[in-house]
Amino acid sequence: MIRIRLLLLSVFLTGSFAQAQVRNITGTVRDAATHTPLPGVTVVVKGTTVKAQSNSSGNFVLDLGAEKSPVLIFSYVSYTPLEVPLGNKTHLDVQLTEEKRELNEVVVVAYGTQKKVNLSGAVNTVNTKTIINRPVTSLTNALQGTVPGVAIKSSPGDLGNDLGSINIRGRANLGTSSPLFVVDGVIVTQNDFARINPNDVAAISVLKDASASSIYGARAANGVILVTTKKGNGSPTISYNAYYGRQSATYLPDYTNAYNYAILRNEAETNLGRTPLYNAQTLEAIKSQSNPDLYPNTDWYALILRKSAAMMEHQLSVSGGEKTKYYLSGAFFDQNSLIPGKDLKRYSLRANTETQISDKFKIGSNLSFIRDGYSNDNLEIGFTGIGRSIPLSVAKQSNGDWGSVTAGKENATIAGQNPLRLLQDGGRTNYNTNRFIGTLNGTYTPVKGLDISGLFSYNAYNYFNSSFINTIDPVTGFITHKPLGSTAVTTNQLTEAWQSTSNLLSQATASYEKNIDKNYFKVLAGASYEKAQKRTIRVVRKGFPNNDLNAINAGSTLPANTTAFSDLGDNVPGVGESALASVFARVNYAYADKYLLEASARNDASSKFAPGHRAAWYPSASVAWRISQEDFMKDFTAVNELKLRLSAGKLGNINNVGDYDFYDGLNTGTTVILDQSKQDGVTPGKLANPLLSWEKLTTYNAGLDATLFKSLTLQLDVFSRITKDILLPDPNIPAEAGLASGEEPSVNLGTVKNNGFELSLNYNGKINDFGYSVGGNVSKIWNKVTDLGGANETAPYDTYFINRIGQPVGSFYMWQAEGLFANQADIASHAKQANNPKPGDIKYKDQDGNGVIDGNDRIINGNNVPYFTYGLNLSANYKGFDLSVLSQGVSNVKVYLEAEASQAFFNGAGVKNYVLDRWTVDNPNPNAAYPRVTNDTQNFGLSSFWLFNASYLRVKAITLGYTIPKSILDRAKIKGLRVYASSNNPFTIRGDKRLKDFDPEAPSQRSAYPSLKTFSVGLNLTL
């Protein structure tokens, strides 16, 4: 309204004083290179609202009004704006220069931004177009396949546990190697990062080498991912993005039917010299399914899991602003689980503002609130339980009672574990998390080039979980018609867990930049202090009068019925504090935009170490040479940009240290029953290491950026990363020291070297209206342990891994299976195995040739880390249509699958179909897919037999979109509308040819939630 009034006022004023003040100016705008006239160029008189537009011949007419010494501003999309002081001229011919996008592309870097051409470190930016509109559960998963050298594992998991994990440039250490996440200048957790709505993201930069990231010092060893969220500009823009999709499993465990189960179970008994369990009559009943109340063919996965589950997202944002720029966004994400009753809802709100208070003072805020969780009327059931349910157990009898029969007999133990009954009647679960991140920042610019900034941020995370286990009536026996007593759940209980964490950051920086002739300087210095706190409480209370009550105070007040803990049931310490105090500085210098130099340093002091070992310096330096700017390159017109980069620096890592690993503490808790009651006790626990210090990483990087023929871009980086003093739980502690698992002291031990290269190529082409781009990226890392504190290897850890000099991290260490024993003679002539082998059992290789298979015969059998990853991205557009395909692959990686995941009858489990290709007496194939079946463990020793190939090439996303033509939209006053269909994980080509029913992105584990593929339709609307 105000604007209209002004306009009216100006019309009025112009009308009244036109006679005296009129001063028209005419002119033409042309392209500087082609000299063709430019239509639609906006011409504004600086400091006024007076403006005009050039016509189709590039001509414009402007009424200057009363301006005494006007300056005209010419602006046009993708051209560099031009300011021209008019003087006394009445006619003006101007030429606008087309912006070279690459040249002016600004990249977010640590504590600021930088022109992409001026980068001297290894920084990749993510094309934000590839991360939106995909039906994925997290920002992490949306990044998969988009950046070379960034490996994202979309490990399957149920709601909230399917957010994926990121690794940049290989495993530099022996523990977790997650990068540092910085959102709008604030360090956040991987979980905070994962939940950012991709639509809110303006830019993502991945800092990969020391030069780019070492200013983040102590935590940047594994790279840094910088996210900038959107800010508004100009007239208000409303945009609405939504999709609806259906998820289904990529692979479901492939269990046999009841008949094959019975056949194999009989064979298993026979192989152990026992009598078959099921006689011909029973087998016939199973095969014909004549009496499913006694001999059913239950497909537990089909009964329990939904075939597909819905997911959808709605996101609405409003942005704009002149002096106060704003971006407000709200999103609703809804994801159903394949397990009925679980329905995750995520609400995200974001409000970003930036106000230019005066010429010298600017303040801004970023507020984000994300809540997610679900309320589930069903009990949480584990996949191990489903994996252990066999097809011969009845889920529900024909009379409507819960199943009580397994293979013709009532079985209370199995009936009591019926996962379908527990799911439906067993109880309920609720959880939600609230994440608030609020940031205030201000910048004071007393003189041009000098920015003094302060930033204060508070990150609060609250977790709440409540689960109720119902009392349940016993199952009534189908045969005896009597209740099976032990199937009743007689005590109900409520567990409530709360966790609250907070992170405070206060930071001050000052930067000064100056151009002197061809020299450009920028200096930045700052200090910051961060403090993190965590509190957790979990209370279990039993004995509620009925199953409907839902608060701790309603349960039994007997002391024995209440227990309290300070973890979430995962043994992760739930109470702690830590802080980091830091100073940092950076200098940039550029000469003629040709020679670039950058140096930075940071000092961090961490509370996680003992005094004297707390602080360390992390310096880095880099240089770059823009060869394409040299005179001698002028004739090579094919080369548009060519830059060589070199960098070196030192980084730290404290990710793998607990808050108090330096502290000599004692554990408390119940240790024994005396006097028929619980007794508190104190025990020595984790060994302290007061000498503990940083993990130090030195990185060298050489890179090449090139743009050829204006359409082919290339980025190549070769790097070497050496991590010293690696932090890990001491793997060499003798058993006699009596440390329970997790009590080993943290130590600085060993060195790991990662050499590698990353290459990304992108070609943009255009044939008439058909535009396309082809992009590929490939990354290979040679990872090797080069020092282990003088020893050649550490003792094996986590059951089947070993660290050995010269070998990569993640090496599987176990016996090498060399097929199956063909016959008794084969066994007799082979080295002695302690499992009393029979023909058809796994044969282990006698590595040392001493005739006995023992611990000395273990060798390294492959690796579980993908050190070779590649991605291929295609996109095309024709008129309003756009198509993009994103794929990712890894090779040369293995996964160890044991127990219910691969082994027949494990702990009462069913059996998978691949076991049908087993060794049998009639078909004694020494290379069969499975050894002779038994209901025993003689073949379950740690061996390469249970390693499966986890290589894959997967199409992560296919999206087909159509943008409604502007001509149609204009009539409806709509700025933009696009509709699309998208599919996530539609196809996979896998390396494994044996088991085939596991997702190759799944980690080594037992039964678990399946990985999902999704099909969705959506729209993007801009008003």
Added chain:
Amino acid sequence: MKKFIYISLLALIILGGCKKSVDFVPQDKLSAGTFWKSQNDVQLALNGCYGYLANAFNYAYDDGAADNAYCQYPWENNATRVSAGSIDATLDAGYNSRYVFIRRYNYFLDNISKATMDEPLRKRFIAEARVLRAFTYYELAHNFGPVPLLKTSYTDPEETAVAPAPAATVIQFAIDEIKAVEADLPASYSGGAPNQTGRITNGAAWAILTRIQLEYGKYDDAVVSAQKVMAAGYQLFRKTALTANDTKDDYSTLVTFADDAAKQKFYKGLASYQQQFWAANDGNKETILVSQNIQENQSYAPFGNGLRILFATANMGGWSSITPIQGLVDAYWKSDGTTFTPPTPEQRATDFNIKKTPSANYINEFKNRDTRLYASILFPGATWNEYKDGYVFTWAGVAGSESSTGYNFKKYLDPASLASGLEFDAPQDYSIIRYAEILLAYAEAKNEVSGPDATIFAALDDIRDRAGMPLINRTVNNTKEKLREVIRNERRIELAGEGQRFFDIRRWNIAANVMKTPNDIANVIVQERHWQPKFVLMPYPQSALDRNTNLKAPQAAKGY
């Protein structure tokens, strides 16, 4: 530029201020540096040591690793692989977990002197910890033979990777330790801190000594130790008056009673033997060293008795994890106290007639047998009305969570806790050493020293009489050799399911004869068993070998 300097100064001030703000200590851990001040500190640390006695019900698995029982789930416990003879370093027979307690004891003993406390109590606390340590070392030695003998706490954990001391040295250490401190221990505890029941008493110390000395053939010493215990006031649990529940099962079809007195004696014997293991009788006078359990109203209760699940049948909600094998069932005496001669396995299978119904002939096997058979074993046809009216144990072959031998243990199942559907949550205590074992140990040791005598018979008769069984026949068992066989069999059945058999068959050197492939009632193989002489001792686990090279030579010497 001036402002830039100010900012830099400000940054330095912030940093200076932060130096102190990076000092944090944990809020849920005691500082080792400020601990060991008060008597309460010491009490808490000693409770940590007593953790060794928690969950002793796992000793029952040892019966499955021997010829008393079969453990059908190899993924549940090592016992399955041990009994099969599939023994190598990939299994850990309790090496790592025991050194966790050695660390606690040594830490306790090296620090207790720092606290300000009542001196006699300090002395007693030291004695308790030293007995626990001695007991743990004995258990390490009888499983593994030579083991590293660590007597003090360490500062550098690498120091613990020492060469094993010979088993004899470890055993002598254990004996010397107990003898050195037994006088500091009271005969009993009155209850309440720091005198809770369940602590090591003087009697427990001598009982442990008895067990060690017997196992290592120090029969003279064992006699002396056992006599100390026998003079300490312990007595076998006897139920003097029968309740209606005690006679709910009608045994007259199985047992021929001469008269009403014989019937009373039988039922009292049955109730006395069976009910000593029930929660209602926790802390009775027979218990010497006990692992106390409580009901926690939760599945997988950390301090519950797991036999409620491991022994019970599928229809009781159990897993039949540890089930008696035919050899044990055959070992129970006839009701006249003489050896039972079983039918041939073929005959039994025919009589049992698994596909249809057992013939009348089948049940004859269970007629007029040792009362403890009825109290300890569920056999096809056995009734248990006290658990549930009309309950009859049946068996129709291998099936999910059912016995794979044809029998289930009834011993240690308490009808009160069977009603619960909660796994591992039974409140009945588990005896580590009870008085019957001491009587048996006395009998065995004394017989080895000097042959049959009245004191031996008295000890054995006490056990027999409590179980409602006739006294030992003095005339038939008149030589050391004959009496030895009686004592060994008496020991096997009296202590069935209590984990003693595993070590008994090793020290008696009969394992090669008894670790044979057992068959079930239908004469089908239960488990193929292989025995090798080296199985007398268990191998050090691979995880320990990987970290202590000093174990390699002794491991090879053991034959692994």
